[in-house]
Amino acid sequence: MSTILRNAVAAIAFTATAVTAASAETRVTYKSAKTGSSYYQMGVELAEGMKAGTGGEISVTVEESQGSVQNVMEVRARGGDYVFTTPPALVGLAQKGKAMFEGKGNPAFDDIRALFPIPSLTMHFVMSADSGISDIADLDGQTILLGKGSFGAREGEKYLGLFGVADKVKIADVELSNAVAALKNGQIDGFVTAGSYPAPNVIEAAASTSVTVLSLNDAQVAQTKRTELTIPAGTYAGQDADITTTSLPVVAFTTTKMDDDTAYALTKTFWENKAKLGDTSPWWNGVDPAMLSNINGKIHPGAIRYYDEAGIALSDAQK
Missing domain, CATH: 3.40.190.10 (Periplasmic binding protein-like II)
Known part of the structure; x- marks a missing residue:
């Protein structure tokens, strides 16, 4: 077999191998x-x-x-x-x-x-520890950041209404991206966010200041008609107990x-x-x-x- 023919056969074989690999x-x-x-x-x-x-x-x-x-x-x-x-x-x-x-x-x-x-998508109600709030039904007088247009914002607004505090809180006109800074400087008492846990903005908030992520009781979870989810203790800095919250699968x-x-x-x-x-x-x-x-x-x-x-x-x- 001539050198030219051998090279041609080798080229065809290589091409066939490449096509087979690509098709796999x-x-x-x-x-x-x-x-x-x-x-x-x-x-x-x-x-x-x-x-x-x-x-x-x-x-x-x-x-x-x-x-x-x-x-x-x-x-x-x-x-x-x-x-x-x-x-x-x-x-x-x-x-x-x-x-x-x-x-x-x-x-x-x-x-x-x-x-x-x-x-x-996991709901987080994140409160400054200085607020002293440990139950979502006790938010009377607090300034809360909900954000705009997101699932978390809509769901947070719904929960405030369900638990009878919608008219008792002040909704902050701050973008959710500024939530951690606003919490640290006292501009807000808490913020609501929905995301997979551990949520990056909640990690940042817990690492930079003392916060409480609110837990819902069984009756509150039932009111939301959402899927119950447990955030294990230790997920966030300073979190010593499991957090019961809601989620959207x-x-x-x-x-x-x-x-x-x-x-x-x-x-x-x-x-x-x-x-x-x-x-x-x-x-x-x-x-x-x-x-x-x-x-x-x-x-x-x-x-x-x-x-x-x-x-x-x-x-x-x-x-």
């Missing part, structure tokens, strides 16, 4: 939240974890999103490589064509399937367009690498299999295969 890589798009948010950062961490956990066999591209409703709506035009995050309740509303999905129903919504939970979803093997690989890799994710960012440590009970819709068959193998019980409705 599974590409997934992960739609999360706005750039700069904690949930976008989670998406980046998850993408890195998937790449490392599968030896590069799964490549995840993180896309910025304007919110959970948009994530659900995009199901109509996306393919089998689409993974997105949203509270399970929004999926239910989309499938029923209710609330923000009224008049926007689509058969594609019925094909949405869950994969695994991610850190929940958030889950990674896909659709039945995704093949079972990919859904299985994503789910398996997530759970088997969750501890490493927690080493990077502690908010992953708050995720455990018990949170699967927050999924009130169906789980993808590929993910079910992993849960069956792992001995993690699912409800009949989830299957």
